[in-house]
Amino acid sequence: MHDLIARVLYAFASLLTRLPWPWLLRLGDAAAALMLRRNTREARVARRNLELIEPALLPAQREELQQRIVRTTARQAIETLRLWTRPHAENLxxxxxxxxxxxxxxxxxxxxxxxxxxxxxxxxxxxxxxxxxxxxxxxxxxxxxxxxxxxxxxxxxxxxxxxxxxxxxxxxxxxxxxxxxxxxxxxxxxxxxxxxxxxxxxxxxxxxxxxxxxxxxxxxxxxxxxxxxxxxxxxxxxxxxxxxxxxxxxxxxxxxxxxxxxxxxxxxxxxxxxxxxxxxxxxxYQWTYKRYTLRPSGSGYDNPYRGIR
Known part of the structure; x- marks a missing residue:
């Protein structure tokens, strides 16, 4: 049953990625805009990671970088679906x-x-x-x-x-x-x-x-x-x-x-x-990933993503 469902998902992805590349990338951009507007998990994780690794950034600078990261992440997801459903020789x-x-x-x-x-x-x-x-x-x-x-x-x-x-x-x-x-x-x-x-x-x-x-x-x-x-x-x-x-x-x-x-x-x-x-x-880089969930023992720091589901 699991293999059957996977084949159905693959067939759906194959149909979607028949769209021309410019359309697919615009679809990724639209998905990124929606993620930012709805403040999804990926958007919040990216913002939290930027707060951790770039604490000196001004709020406007951090927001601009977050937007670019989410846009790239959405495009990467669309690209990957296409890469997964086309012959490797074509992708290369x-x-x-x-x-x-x-x-x-x-x-x-x-x-x-x-x-x-x-x-x-x-x-x-x-x-x-x-x-x-x-x-x-x-x-x-x-x-x-x-x-x-x-x-x-x-x-x-x-x-x-x-x-x-x-x-x-x-x-x-x-x-x-x-x-x-x-x-x-x-x-x-x-x-x-x-x-x-x-x-x-x-x-x-x-x-x-x-x-x-x-x-x-x-x-x-x-x-x-x-x-x-x-x-x-x-x-x-x-x-x-x-x-x-x-x-x-x-x-x-x-x-x-x-x-x-x-x-x-x-x-x-x-x-x-x-x-x-x-x-x-x-x-x-994949800043939508919770890279710092576990903290060193005795550091006094808690999971920085607590509350982000």
Whole structure:
């Protein structure tokens, strides 16, 4: 039943995204305007995050940045629906620039495994499709609470051409052990490193000046397997004359400290690199996510999103 409902949702999304790109982006802009007018959860979370990371901004400056973040978030959602329901080869034509691909290829050829750290910046689903076209890989993901949502994600993240090249690994014990084996065999693993882990699965480190519980898994994988770590993202560019979104693919080597044996050193280096990427254009980062829910023990600070449902 869950798979059937997921297929129905996929069919509906496919129909919606047959609209031309300019229409879809205007639909995203209309959704953003509605979110701001109704002060939805996403709008309130974005505002709260800006209060935490940019306390010196004037109210008018914070409001303007919040509006741009919500608009980009809505456009990203519409883009992703389109990317999920069109052939990957067609989607990859939206990538107009590529930077650092030779570095990625060299890391694969070295044969000691590659960890791709992909922040929630730009469009990470397009990045997944580029990676799948470039190399077989395993993608670590946190399954949604809804079985229908899980079935939908499994359906959309690999089209027929690349289905055999993508292994979706649930962020659970057996899945983590699978990642260690894949890396030791010289495979490629993709991880979204800026999701808040469960208490006990991470350490606190500054992220935009605020302590954030950060996964230690990436550092442990790198340290124990000797795999290379690269950061990769698809950054949104100005749309072309055809009204389509356009992206630049970036790959760069991570600092060695990301794989340090000391988990505090590792997560501190990880967050510093993630912050540097996010600061390229803060509106392209996923500030509608509750990144700082868990607070350091004894800090005296409470959940900053209390009351935001």
């Amino acid at each position: 034509a939206l990538i107009r620039e590529e930077h650092g691909v030779d570095r990625f290829d060299a890391a694969i050829r070295a044969g000691r495994g590659v960890i791709v750290a992909a922040p929630h910046y730009g469009n990470w689903e397009l990045l997944n499709q580029w990676l799948a076209a470039h190399t077989p890989l395993a993608i670590l993901y946190a399954p949604p609470e809804s079985p229908v949502g899980d079935a939908f994600l499994r359906r959309v993240r690999a089209d027929d051409a690349n289905a055999a090249r993508v292994t979706q690994v649930r962020a659970e014990g057996p899945g983590v052990r699978q990642l260690f084996k894949l890396l030791k065999d010289g495979g490629v693993v993709g991880i979204l490193p800026d999701q808040q882990p469960k208490q006990g699965d991470g350490e606190f480190a500054p992220f935009f000046g605020v302590p954030a519980l950060t996964m230690t898994l990436l550092g442990r994988l790198a340290h124990r397997t000797g795999a290379a770590v690269v950061f990769a993202w698809c950054e949104r560019l100005d749309s072309g004359r055809d009204g389509q979104p356009a992206f630049a693919l970036h790959v760069e080597a991570a600092p060695d400290a990301v794989g340090d044996a000391d988990p505090i050193v590792a997560v501190t280096a990880l967050n510093a690199a993630l912050e540097r990427i996010a600061r390229r254009d803060p509106t392209q």
